[in-house]
Amino acid sequence: MKVAIFAGSFDPITNGHLDVLRGAFAVADKVVVAIGIHPSKAPLFTFEERKKLIETIAKNVLKDTEKRLEVISFDNLLVDKAREIGANFIIRGLRDSTDFNYEMQLAGMNRALAPGIQTLFLPAADKVRSISATLVRQIALMRGDVSPFVPENVALALTKKFKS
DSSP states (O other): OOEEEEEEOOTTOOHHHHHHHHHHHHHOSEEEEEEEOOTTOOOSSOHHHHHHHHHHHHHHTSTTOGGGEEEEEEOSOHHHHHHHHTOSEEEEEEOSHHHHHHHHHHHHHHHHHOTTOEEEEEEOOGGGTTOOHHHHHHHHHTTOOOTTTSOHHHHHHHHHHTOO
């Protein structure tokens, strides 16, 4: 069984992440979404909230993938977590050449640390390349419409977060 790990903060998950996740399901039998937990960062959504948002998307948007998806947290090196779960691939999304240069450095370091785990780059579709979770959070904070950038359940969750 081919296992892929797709790591990030997913705070919140966006349509860009969703595009990469679709690609991951095309190459792997199982996809583990690994939500990075860093004590120095204060996320908008808790791990539990992010996990539920992603699982709901798998059930309602990415039909027939719910049983092939697992959502976990990690607070160590990604390659260590990948080894721990038996991943064959690390999935990384690319939006532009800046992402590519940075991701190539990471892939090289990861390959040195874990030679048996390949990094797969999945380019984001044109329509989602400009989306970032940071920009989505800023738009939501200013009461803007984030519905073109995130799945429906995420847009609702953002509205609730910034309602007060």
